[in-house]
Amino acid sequence: MMKTIYEYSPSDTFFIGVVLAEDWFNDHVPFPFTKGDYVVVNWFDYSDGVNHHIEGRTTIAMCKKLDDAKVLYNYHLNKHGIDLNSDNEKIHGL
Numbered sequence: 001m002m003k004t005i006y007e008y009s010p011s012d013t014f015f016i017g018v019v020l021a022e023d024w025f026n027d028h029v030p031f032p033f034t035k036g037d038y039v040v041v042n043w044f045d046y047s048d049g050v051n052h053h054i055e056g057r058t059t060i061a062m063c064k065k066l067d068d069a070k071v072l073y074n075y076h077l078n079k080h081g082i083d084l085n086s087d088n089e090k091i092h093g094l
Contacts, residue, residue, distance in 0.1 A: 002054075005038070005066065006073055010082055016042045018069045021062065033062050038069035040076060 002024070007017040022035035029035055040060040046053040060076055063069040 006070065008073075008077060008082065010080075013044050013046055014042070015045055016040075016073070016076060016082075018066070018073050024057075024059070030062070033064070038063045038066055040069050040072045042076075 002019055004015075004017040004019050007015055009015050017040075019039050019041055020035065021029045021033050021037045021039050024039045024041055027035070029037070039062050042056070042058050042060065043054055044056045046055065061069070061072045063072065
């Protein structure tokens, strides 16, 4: 499972989040971004409790600053009618 900074799960399998570029791109980060930059993403995670099967990995945006990534993350949630005050959001530290 990838390490997320922000993560929202509107269902048991669909996730929207902010991750570090190095975690999302596996050390092949597109120029001009670096491993420490942020990526707003979504994906499907089908898990049996032990193994994870990730599908539909989509890069929404790349940002140099975490604050910018959070704005785009919130915009993406709002655009899809997701309640930003819901209990389905997880916030992780860096």
